Amino acid sequence: EPEVTQTPSHQVTQMGQEVILRCVPISNHLYFYWYRQILGQKVEFLVSFYNNEISEKSEIFDDQFSVERPDGSNFTLKIRSTKLEDSAMYFCASSEMAVYNEQFFGPGTRLTVL
Amino acid sequence: GIQVEQSPPDLILQEGANSTLRCNFSDSVNNLQWFHQNPWGQLINLFYIPSGTKQNGRLSATTVATERYSLLYISSSQTTDSGVYFCAVERKYSSNTGKLIFGQGTTLQVKP
Numbered sequence: 586e587p588e589v590t591q592t593p594s595h596q597v598t599q600m601g602q603e604v605i606l607r608c609v610p611i612s613n614h615l616y617f618y619w620y621r622q623i624l625g626q627k628v629e630f631l632v633s634f635y636n637n638e639i640s641e642k643s644e645i646f647d648d649q650f651s652v653e654r655p656d657g658s659n660f661t662l663k664i665r666s667t668k669l670e671d672s673a674m675y676f677c678a679s680s681e682m683a684v685y686n687e688q689f690f691g692p693g694t695r696l697t698v699l
Numbered sequence: 700g701i702q703v704e705q706s707p708p709d710l711i712l713q714e715g716a717n718s719t720l721r722c723n724f725s726d727s728v729n730n731l732q733w734f735h736q737n738p739w740g741q742l743i744n745l746f747y748i749p750s751g752t753k754q755n756g757r758l759s760a761t762t763v764a765t766e767r768y769s770l771l772y773i774s775s776s777q778t779t780d781s782g783v784y785f786c787a788v789e790r791k792y793s794s795n796t797g798k799l800i801f802g803q804g805t806t807l808q809v810k811p
Contacts, residue, residue: 616796618799620801628742630798630799635796640794643798685730687732687744688799
């Protein structure tokens with residue numbers, strides 16, 4: 586069964602460093618998403634991406650965040666200068682269509698900023 | 700924006716018991732999904748159910764879209780059912796970008 590994969594599973598970084606979280610969505614899916622979950626809290630939407638463009642982003646997704654589909658299979662989230670409050674679980678998801686369509690989530694990357 | 704409220708926030712069951720988790724939402728939705736977050740933090744898709752009823756083994760779900768709620772039933776609970784259950788919705792007539800809004804979750808503990 587096809588699944589969304591994410592690497593790394595756990596990333597530890599120093600405050601101010603850049604990190605890139607990687608995702609491989611399901612191959613025939615066209616819509617891609619990033620969500621995050623701070624420990625003990627609910628899952629929050631960060632950004633949706635379609636046709637090589639951001640289609641919607643949340644207030645959390647400020648200038649330090651960027652997303653990219655560098656090739657036909659990968660989807661990345663870059664955080665330019667990490668802050669302590671960026672420590673969270675980051676989930677990638679994908680779907681065939683945007684509406685009336687199930688989103689499939691990857692296993693997550695746990696980011697720890699020291 | 701749309702509000703998603705889950706109840707109860709916490710639930711403790713004895714193994715073998717049945718339970719019902721509820722998700723209320725404040726507006727019409729395109730999408731409603733139930734997830735189980737396991738102890739490793741992974742979000743496991745349980746149901747995609749914007750309306751109607753579905754069953755998968757010991758789990759079933761019903762969404763009454765006109766009344767803006769969804770129910771997740773767990774029968775004959777097992778210790779492996781422990782974890783956090785999230786409901787997530789996409790508001791209808793929104794930007795149609797697929798943005799899911801999650802509830803706060805129900806934390807279930809099943810005791811042996």
